[in-house]
Amino acid sequence: MTLATNTLTETPTETLATAGVSQGDVSDFFALLKPRVMFLVVFTALVGMVVVHPDVNPVVAFASLLMIAVGAGASGCLNMWWDADIDAIMTRTRGRPIPAGRIAPNEALAFGMTLSVGSVIVLGLVSNVLAASLLAFTIVFYAVIYSMWLKRSTPQNIVIGGAAGALPPIVGQAAVAGYVGWESIILFAIIFIWTPPHFWALALVKSADYARAGIPMMPNVAGPDSTRRQILAYTVVLAPLGLAPVAFGFGGLAYAIIATIGGLGMLALAFQVFRVRKGEAAMRVAQQLFAFSILYLFLLFATLLAEHGLGFFRPVFG
Amino acid sequence: MGLGSSGRFSVDSMNKPLPARRLSPEEQKRRRKRSLALALSLGALVLLFYVVTIAKLGPGVLQRPL
Numbered sequence: 145m146t147l148a149t150n151t152l153t154e155t156p157t158e159t160l161a162t163a164g165v166s167q168g169d170v171s172d173f174f175a176l177l178k179p180r181v182m183f184l185v186v187f188t189a190l191v192g193m194v195v196v197h198p199d200v201n202p203v204v205a206f207a208s209l210l211m212i213a214v215g216a217g218a219s220g221c222l223n224m225w226w227d228a229d230i231d232a233i234m235t236r237t238r239g240r241p242i243p244a245g246r247i248a249p250n251e252a253l254a255f256g257m258t259l260s261v262g263s264v265i266v267l268g269l270v271s272n273v274l275a276a277s278l279l280a281f282t283i284v285f286y287a288v289i290y291s292m293w294l295k296r297s298t299p300q301n302i303v304i305g306g307a308a309g310a311l312p313p314i315v316g317q318a319a320v321a322g323y324v325g326w327e328s329i330i331l332f333a334i335i336f337i338w339t340p341p342h343f344w345a346l347a348l349v350k351s352a353d354y355a356r357a358g359i360p361m362m363p364n365v366a367g368p369d370s371t372r373r374q375i376l377a378y379t380v381v382l383a384p385l386g387l388a389p390v391a392f393g394f395g396g397l398a399y400a401i402i403a404t405i406g407g408l409g410m411l412a413l414a415f416q417v418f419r420v421r422k423g424e425a426a427m428r429v430a431q432q433l434f435a436f437s438i439l440y441l442f443l444l445f446a447t448l449l450a451e452h453g454l455g456f457f458r459p460v461f462g
Numbered sequence: 463m464g465l466g467s468s469g470r471f472s473v474d475s476m477n478k479p480l481p482a483r484r485l486s487p488e489e490q491k492r493r494r495k496r497s498l499a500l501a502l503s504l505g506a507l508v509l510l511f512y513v514v515t516i517a518k519l520g521p522g523v524l525q526r527p528l
Contacts, residue, residue, distance in 0.1 A: 165483070165489060166492075166493070167489070167492070168492070170495050170496055170499045173499075201517045201518070203513055207510055270514055270518075
């Protein structure tokens with residue numbers, strides 16, 4: 145089946161033949177929720193929750209986390225609905241349910257909208273209005289501001305759009321504490337500054353793919369050399385920022401060690417990306433930075449989770 | 463299939479019911495799985511609302527003025 149497009153007039157005949165009969169499997173609908181992104185959202189939101197040691201019923205915390213996960217999945221679904229045309233062009237995304245023809249665009253839109261509205265309402269009922277408003281803002285920011293506007297119009301797309309991916313710790317803290325504190329704002333800042341070097345490392349490797357799809361990623365607009373400089377600049381900010389939880393007292397000794405080693409690793413790889421600019425080696429170091437950046441962020445948050453959730457916290461000062 | 467000669471939908475053609483079509487065994491299987499997933503999700507949601515209600519209100523949920 146060919147790509148089922150968003151416009152009524154261009155709907156392929158084959159889709160019409162099966163109109164009213166969904167072709168999607170349960171796994172296709174689950175894939176629309178971007179499970180890997182959802183895991184990252186749940187993970188970072190959970191850390192946002194535990195660092196404040198909230199006096200909240202675990203059932204309420206679990207239900208809040210579940211709704212944050214559903215909200216994140218819903219925004220991923222709306223993103224796939226909107227981006228189905230460019231997903232069909234890029235090798236990395238052409239197997240997704242909509243461009244592959246397994247799910248019709250309207251099904252995805254209905255699915256995403258239902259989950260968006262439902263997750264926000266239930267989060268508001270389970271926790272509080274602040275958390276629900278922040279979740280709604282996150283969904284709108286990702287689906288509308290990032291997907292519909294920034295992604296196809298500016299090379300700063302993932303810089304500004306990165307705010308959507310950085311918000312879950314703030315939503316998590318608001319859900320269990322009822323306020324937004326310094327802890328979650330620092331976690332937001334870490335993810336926000338981490339996003340450009342992470343995605344631009346991937347964009348360096350997949351620049352041809354992005355160019356074919358017409359997405360103005362930084363390597364395609366400003367060139368690979370400028371992108372490498374910016375990756376290094378963001379990483380120079382990220383490495384010390386990763387230690388901010390220690391300075392603010394909610395990152396313990398283990399976190400300080402992990403953040404220092406991880407930050408140095410990020411700096412070393414970003415410098416390698418900056419230095420090695422030609423051939424296979426350049427692609428290899430960019431891939432290494434991309435992979436290591438995921439490990440780095442995971443370790444930072446996992447250490448905070450272990451320190452606060454499992455009682456491993458040992459203060460660095462005093 | 464509801465398309466006019468220009469290849470576009472007309473209002474009349476959109477209002478006509480789609481011709482019935484027998485589902486293939488594979489489509490029936492997928493539909494069963496979707497229905498089951500939907501039922502399980504709704505059941506989980508009911509359970510979640512019940513547990514959260516008890517957690518938020520505690521035993522007080524049963525103590526209300528008549």
